[in-house]
Amino acid sequence: EKGGYASFMLKEIADQPRAVADTLLGRIDGEGSLHLDEVRIPDADLREVDKVVIVACGTAFHAGMIAKYAIEHWTRLPCETELASEFRYRDPILDQRTLVVAISQSGETMDTLMALRHAREQGAKVLAICNTNGSTIPRESDAVLYTHAGPEVAVASTKAFLTQLVACYLVALYLGQLRGTKWGDEIRTVVRQLSAVPGEVERVLETMEPVRELARSLAHHDTVLFLGRHVGYPVALEGALKLKELAYMHAEGFAAGELKHGPIALVEKGLPVVVIAPSPRGRSVLHDKIVSNIQEIRARGARTIVVAEEGDQAVVPYADHLITVPATPTLLQPLVATVPLQVFACELATARGNEVDQPRNLAKSVTVE
Numbered sequence: 001e002k003g004g005y006a007s008f009m010l011k012e013i014a015d016q017p018r019a020v021a022d023t024l025l026g027r028i029d030g031e032g033s034l035h036l037d038e039v040r041i042p043d044a045d046l047r048e049v050d051k052v053v054i055v056a057c058g059t060a061f062h063a064g065m066i067a068k069y070a071i072e073h074w075t076r077l078p079c080e081t082e083l084a085s086e087f088r089y090r091d092p093i094l095d096q097r098t099l100v101v102a103i104s105q106s107g108e109t110m111d112t113l114m115a116l117r118h119a120r121e122q123g124a125k126v127l128a129i130c131n132t133n134g135s136t137i138p139r140e141s142d143a144v145l146y147t148h149a150g151p152e153v154a155v156a157s158t159k160a161f162l163t164q165l166v167a168c169y170l171v172a173l174y175l176g177q178l179r180g181t182k183w184g185d186e187i188r189t190v191v192r193q194l195s196a197v198p199g200e201v202e203r204v205l206e207t208m209e210p211v212r213e214l215a216r217s218l219a220h221h222d223t224v225l226f227l228g229r230h231v232g233y234p235v236a237l238e239g240a241l242k243l244k245e246l247a248y249m250h251a252e253g254f255a256a257g258e259l260k261h262g263p264i265a266l267v268e269k270g271l272p273v274v275v276i277a278p279s280p281r282g283r284s285v286l287h288d289k290i291v292s293n294i295q296e297i298r299a300r301g302a303r304t305i306v307v308a309e310e311g312d313q314a315v316v317p318y319a320d321h322l323i324t325v326p327a328t329p330t331l332l333q334p335l336v337a338t339v340p341l342q343v344f345a346c347e348l349a350t351a352r353g354n355e356v357d358q359p360r361n362l363a364k365s366v367t368v369e
């Protein structure tokens with residue numbers, strides 16, 4: 001069943017180009033327009049939406065954090081992303097014009113289910129992004145957009161995450177298309193760029209041997225930190241979550257701008273710090289700031305592991321280890337930047353003798369609140 005791979009997790013990591021391609025399939029036409037006919041919320045209702053709220057847990061929550069950037073940028077609608085387990089306890093402000101997006105691989109996560117029930121009670125429309133046909137979350141939602149990752153067996157979520165991102169981008173672009181925001185041309189360009197992602201993920205997968213080697217060399221460490229800004233911040237959180245659940249290491253993700261507000265005190269000689277560098281093209285301000293963060297931590301002795309776009313020369317002098325990913329538009333970068341972090345965590349956990357498909361204390365779907 002593992003198709004020659006040592007674990008389901010490795011098989012699922014390798015399956016990502018196919019999973020991303022299948023999730024895009026039939027949803028984009030040759031003109032670069034989106035068709036989400038399966039989403040059974042009438043376009044007229046979607047045009048009325050004045051706020052989007054995303055609820056999810058764990059890895060799906062990280063996909064939702066990234067979706068917030070995409071939705072706000074492409075639709076100019078306010079969007080919040082909240083942990084499903086916190087959502088209903090703060091009595092959130094929702095009404096008929098709120099679109100709640102519930103993201104769940106399994107479709108059975110109790111925290112997410114309770115959040116969506118609460119949202120529907122308040123009159124909000126709920127759209128599920130889900131990987132499991134006919135599961136409880138899509139059944140109880142107004143509409144569903146399925147991810148086509150295929151069955152995900154390993155407890156650590158990998159291909160579900162990438163496909164959740166794709167589904168979130170599709171929702172964001174579709175809302176943008178419906179609303180006819182001034183980003184029309186940009187939307188068409190991004191739609192085309194999304195189609196290139198499966199090939200880019202494939203390329204990342206082909207260059208992972210140095211990442212595996214690096215992971216093995218860090219097996220004796222106790223702590224690894226992850227830093228990112230903008231959409232790189234949720235990627236940092238996701239890299240840290242993978243390492244916690246698989247390698248049982250202290251791993252934390254920070255927004256790079258927060259470093260100076262506390263976390264930099266953790267940096268000591270030899271501490272591995274993974275930094276996700278945004279593209280040097282486009283928003284170069286963000287890039288410049290990350291470069292100075294890398295300099296700061298390196299000056300304090302950190303061993304810097306930098307995930308950067310191919311051809312990014314500015315990070316080279318400060319990267320003890322450089323992991324390059326293909327150039328993508330900033331908002332899409334998580335689709336390629338997360339992949340090396342999955343491989344890194346899987347290899348590090350294996351080097352520590354852990355069972356990667358079944359980490360201790362965890363279940364694939366969490367059906368209790």
Ligand code: M6R
Nearest residue numbers: 058059060104105106109156157
């Ligand atoms: O099935 P769901 O997507 O609702 O699951 C949510 C989380 O429990 C899940 O993503 C969890 O964090 C993973 N084990 C992370 O790898």
